[in-house]
Amino acid sequence: MPPSLFSRLFGSSPSEFKLQINTPELTVTAQAKESLLLAALNQGIALPYNCRVGGCGECKCRLVSGKVKELTDKSYLLSAEELKQNYILACQSLPKSDVVIEVALRQGQVNHPIVETSARITALKPLTHDILHVQMEAEQPLSYTAGQYAEIVIPDAAESAAGQGRSYSFATAHDPARPHAVDFFIRKVAHGAFTEWLFTKAERGQLLQLRGPYGDFCLRPGDSPLVCIAGGSGLAPVKALLEQAIKDKQGNRPLVLLFGARTKQDLYGLDAIDQIRREWTGRFVFEPILSNEAASSTWAGRKGLITDHLKALLGERLPDYQAYMCGPPPMIDACVEVFTQGGMPASQIFFDKFLDSGHTAHPKP
Structure with missing residues (x-):
């Protein structure tokens, strides 16, 4: 059946939806294949989160209206009362319609634009038998707060097993005098495709893809010990x-x-x-x-x-x-x-x- 006839008979599946966060004034576009969390972050809205893989529960929010596809089981992170109130994990929910959520937004501790750029490996230094110090030079300047992390991807399609992004925390405080320099301490994971490549095949001069910063783990001001x-x-x-x-x-x-x-x-x-x-x-x-x-x-x-x-x-x-x-x-x-x-x-x-x-x-x- 021709696609146009199929669309007229059954309707087409939209590729994007509206995501309203708390108020109509805070409405963004959410792609059908991206999580609610990423949709918000990519458009500058600081939803709370840490891991982005459904492991911490920081991105929980209440689904007020609309439909989502939940990628993982949320019951092990949310309380019975939260489940009853229709709470979801924003990082594990894909929009299936226009969506309205309620979430407690955090105020301005971490607020940097997300940058997607290639980055060249400048040094690989073993620190222990399973931890590698990886230094990189990003093509675009990258600003971040100490405690945040970036997603790193091998851009070579031949490395398909390792081609999914992996998240690693910045290992040094941001230096405004060197806005392209980034450092990571990366641990080798047993049977991990990405770190297996990094520890055995990566070389100085190779280009990786880097996206970030993410996360709101950072030092809070105060005088407490x-x-x-x-x-x-x-x-x-x-x-x-x-x-x-x-x-x-x-x-x-x-x-x-x-x-x-x-x-x-x-x-x-x-x-x-x-x-x-x-x-x-x-x-x-x-x-x-x-x-x-x-x-x-x-x-x-x-x-x-x-x-x-x-x-x-x-x-x-x-x-x-x-x-x-x-x-x-x-x-x-x-x-x-x-x-x-x-x-x-x-x-x-x-x-x-x-x-x-x-x-x-x-x-x-």
Whole structure:
């Protein structure tokens, strides 16, 4: 049947819809194949979010009217009351009609235009056996806030298995004098097509596609003492956040920095941490904690899980701290539980869960 006749008989499927966010004055165009979250972000509306893969729940919003296609199961993230009130995850919902949502917009902590540009690899430096320092020079200038991340794609169609974008946090504070320079600490993921390519085939001079910045994980202003926790490649945004704090004259706040790793061989970035220590004007405590160091090791530092040491390190002032955490979801979930049980308000807890292909959202059956 000719397409024109099909359209007259059955109607055509529209490729875009209207997305209203809270009020009619805040209405944008949403493509049928992009999530509500991306539709908003691409048009400069700062919906709250962190992971963009249905793993954190930060982008939850109430579907007031319209139809969406939900890509994943949301019940494991939303409460029974939220499900009853028709809450959805904006990052996992594609519009099937014009849509109206209600969401609590965050005010102006992070507000940079999203840039899509090619970027050339300028250096590849192994930091540990499974973490690589990747330095790149973007063709277009890129502004971001420390704590945010970018999506990186191999543009070569031959690398189809790795061609999907992967998200990585910036590993340094933004330098206005070098607006094209970006750095990442990237961990090798078992059976991960992208990192397998990066660790075995990538070379200096190769072009990748970069899009960002994304995320609203960033240092909030104030004078509260800080506890920063990094696990694995989660050191990247924490390091950047602390470098930015020094630039913004917030390095006078008391700081406890915890770095979780498996063994001594998995520790890295210690010179950069020492540089932060030298420039930090407030109280500075740094504790690397090893979870799998051999009993016969000469390691004299702390062992076990980070949660084993939180109360001892923070003491009775635990509720007074602002917490910033980046790393594996189990580590962050366990720390959040200790903090909340210890009386720290949820409004003072900020985190970015590092989700690989094994931690992405639960697909709907």
